Amino acid sequence: TEGNFLQKNITKDILLGGLLVPGFDQGSCLSRYQSVLYRKESPHLPSPHLLERLRKQEALQKKCGPGTQLYKKAIEQLKSGNSTQTLECNYLVVLSYSGLGNKMLTLASAFIYAILTNRVLLIDRGAHIADLFCEPFPNTTWLLPWDFPIDHFSSIYKDDPRSYGKMLKDKVIGNEVNGATNGSLPPYVYLHLSHDYGDFDKLFYCEDDQRLLQKIPWLLLRSNQYFVPSLFLIPAYEEELNRLFPEKETAFHHLGRYLFHPTNSVWGMIVRSYQAYLAKADEIVGIQVRVFERGKTPFQHVLDQILACSLEEKVLPNVSLHEPVVSGTDSKSKVVLVTSLDSAYFEKIRSMYWEHSTATGEVIGVYQPSHEGFEQTGKEMHEMKAWAEIYLLSLTDMLVSSSWSTFGYVARGLGGLKPWIVSFKTADQMTNPPCRRAMSMDPCFHFPPFLDCKAKSYVDQGALVPYLKHCEDSGGLKLV
Ligand code: GDP
Numbered sequence: 001t002e003g004n005f006l007q008k009n010i011t012k013d014i015l016l017g018g019l020l021v022p023g024f025d026q027g028s029c030l031s032r033y034q035s036v037l038y039r040k041e042s043p044h045l046p047s048p049h050l051l052e053r054l055r056k057q058e059a060l061q062k063k064c065g066p067g068t069q070l071y072k073k074a075i076e077q078l079k080s081g082n083s084t085q086t087l088e089c090n091y092l093v094v095l096s097y098s099g100l101g102n103k104m105l106t107l108a109s110a111f112i113y114a115i116l117t118n119r120v121l122l123i124d125r126g127a128h129i130a131d132l133f134c135e136p137f138p139n140t141t142w143l144l145p146w147d148f149p150i151d152h153f154s155s156i157y158k159d160d161p162r163s164y165g166k167m168l169k170d171k172v173i174g175n176e177v178n179g180a181t182n183g184s185l186p187p188y189v190y191l192h193l194s195h196d197y198g199d200f201d202k203l204f205y206c207e208d209d210q211r212l213l214q215k216i217p218w219l220l221l222r223s224n225q226y227f228v229p230s231l232f233l234i235p236a237y238e239e240e241l242n243r244l245f246p247e248k249e250t251a252f253h254h255l256g257r258y259l260f261h262p263t264n265s266v267w268g269m270i271v272r273s274y275q276a277y278l279a280k281a282d283e284i285v286g287i288q289v290r291v292f293e294r295g296k297t298p299f300q301h302v303l304d305q306i307l308a309c310s311l312e313e314k315v316l317p318n319v320s321l322h323e324p325v326v327s328g329t330d331s332k333s334k335v336v337l338v339t340s341l342d343s344a345y346f347e348k349i350r351s352m353y354w355e356h357s358t359a360t361g362e363v364i365g366v367y368q369p370s371h372e373g374f375e376q377t378g379k380e381m382h383e384m385k386a387w388a389e390i391y392l393l394s395l396t397d398m399l400v401s402s403s404w405s406t407f408g409y410v411a412r413g414l415g416g417l418k419p420w421i422v423s424f425k426t427a428d429q430m431t432n433p434p435c436r437r438a439m440s441m442d443p444c445f446h447f448p449p450f451l452d453c454k455a456k457s458y459v460d461q462g463a464l465v466p467y468l469k470h471c472e473d474s475g476g477l478k479l480v
Helices: 002-008 027-037 048-063 069-080 099-115 166-167 203-205 207-213 235-244 250-258 262-278 300-311 346-357 380-394 406-415
Strands: 090-094 117-123 188-192 218-222 283-289 333-340 363-367 396-402 421-422 435-437 468-470 477-479
Touching: 002 283, 002 333, 027 262, 048 099, 048 117, 048 235, 069 166, 069 300, 069 435, 090 099, 099 117, 099 235, 099 250, 099 380, 166 188, 166 203, 166 207, 188 203, 203 207, 207 235, 235 262, 250 396, 250 477, 262 333, 262 380, 283 300, 283 346, 283 380, 283 406, 300 396, 300 421, 300 435, 346 363, 380 406, 396 406
Parallel strands: 090 117, 090 218, 188 218, 283 333, 283 396, 333 363, 396 421
Antiparallel strands: 421 435, 468 477
16 A cells, blocks of 8 residues: 555655665555655755765665675674774764763764765664664665674774774874884774774874774764764865765765655554644644753743743734733644753743744644653653654744754754753753854754864864854864
8 A cells, every 4th residue: 555655746856856775665654755744845955965875875884784794794803803904884883871862963973974985884772772763774774783703882982992982092002103013903992982982993083083984893982972073174084075075964864764754654654643733734843952951950940941942933822911902813833842851831832822822823732742750761651752753843844943952953853843941950041142143054063073183282173164163052073
C-alpha cells in the first residue's frame, strides 16, 4: 500500500532537492519520504557538490560498512594494535553522550567530518539511537556492531591513554612540530571534543594534526558540540566546505534533513500531534522554553520574558482587556505549540487566551505534547518524546526559542527558521529588548577552540571571516 507513496506524491519534492535517494523500503521508515506532507518546502536547495559527496559517502558506507570483508580487515588491524599498513577503509565512531539536541549536533558535525576525511561514520548504539532514527544510508547500517572489540566506551574520557590530546601532551604521538618521535601509529585514537576539552585536545582543529589523524584508521569521538563552524577554519577543508555549502548557514539544515528521520514509533507521535492539534490552524507558532538553572530562574521572570518577546515581535497577538470581542466563524486561527519540561508556561498562556479575546480577533489554541519534569537522557520513551517535540517545533511558521538550548537549535536548523531567542536572567530583571532575532538558522558552536594554530595562541575567530560570527546567545561561533 505504501509502495505507491512516491508515485502518488510526485507533485511534492519528496527527495528534498536530491538530498535523499529513492529506493529505501518505505514502510520501515515512513518519515523519510513523508516529511514533505508536514514541513514546508525549503527555499534552500542543496548544492550539486553536496549531492555528489552524499552519493559518494553512501557508496563508501556500503562498501566498508559492518559485515563487509573490508570492515573485517579493519577490525583485524584494530585488534592487532598497530597501523603499519594503510587500509582502504577508515572509520569515525561517535560515542553516545549527552542530551538529544547535543547528540544530533554532534552527529551532524561528525558526518561532515567523515565526508571531508573519507571515513565511514558509525555510531555507538547506546541511548536508543535505533529507536529514534532510521538508517540514513542505503543497504548498510551506521550502528556499530555489538561485537566491536573496544567495549569500555563509558570509561573513555579525556585522560584516556588513547586520547589524542593526552598523547600529544605526553609526547607519545606528535605532529612534526611538537617534536615527538613517531614510532608506529596506533590503530585508533580517541578524540575528546566536548565542552570541557583541554588545549591539547583543541589541536584537533589544526591542519598539521589533521594530517597526522589521517594516518590513523579508527577515530573514536566524543562531543556534545556543533563543531562545523570551526572546520571551515582548517585550510585543508575550507575550499571543500565552501563548495559543499555555498549558502553557509544552511549546513545543518541540509545535513540534518539528510540524516535524521524519525522511526515509525516517533513518526506516529509526530503525525498524531500534528493532525489533532496543528493541521487546522492557519499559522503555527512554536515556543520552546528551556530553563537550565531552574532553582535560580524564577518562573514568573521566564514567563514575562517569553510573553514580552512574543507580543512585542507580534508572534502572538495581544489580548483585549476592554470589551470582549467575539470572533466570527471566519476568523484566523493560530496554534501555539509549547515545548518545555514544565507545564506551567503552557497553562498560563492557554488561560490567557481563554479568559480574554485577542485584540486582532484571531483565535488561539495552545498545545503542549508532554511535560517530562526533568531531563531523563537514556530513557527510551523520554528520548522519543524529545525527538518528536524537536521535530514538531521544526514544522512551525514562527519560533520563539530559549538561548543556549541545542534542543531549540536542532528544531530551527531542520525547519530553516530564524527564531527569536529569549535569554533568562537568574535574577528577577527583564532583559531589554526581551529577545533577539537569530542572524541565521545554523546552530551555535558553544565552545570553539579560539586557537591560532601557527602562533599557538588565542585568537578571536568571531572576527576573522565574514561568514563566522559570535552567536546571538553565547560567545561561541556560528555560520551566518
Ligand atoms: P539542551 O540541554 O537544551 O541543549 O538540549 P538537549 O536536547 O541536549 O538536552 C536536554 C534534554 O532534556 C532533552 O534531550 C530532553 O531529554 C529533555 N528536554 C529538555 N527540554 C525538553 C522539552 O521541551 N520537551 C521534552 N520532551 N524534553 C525536553
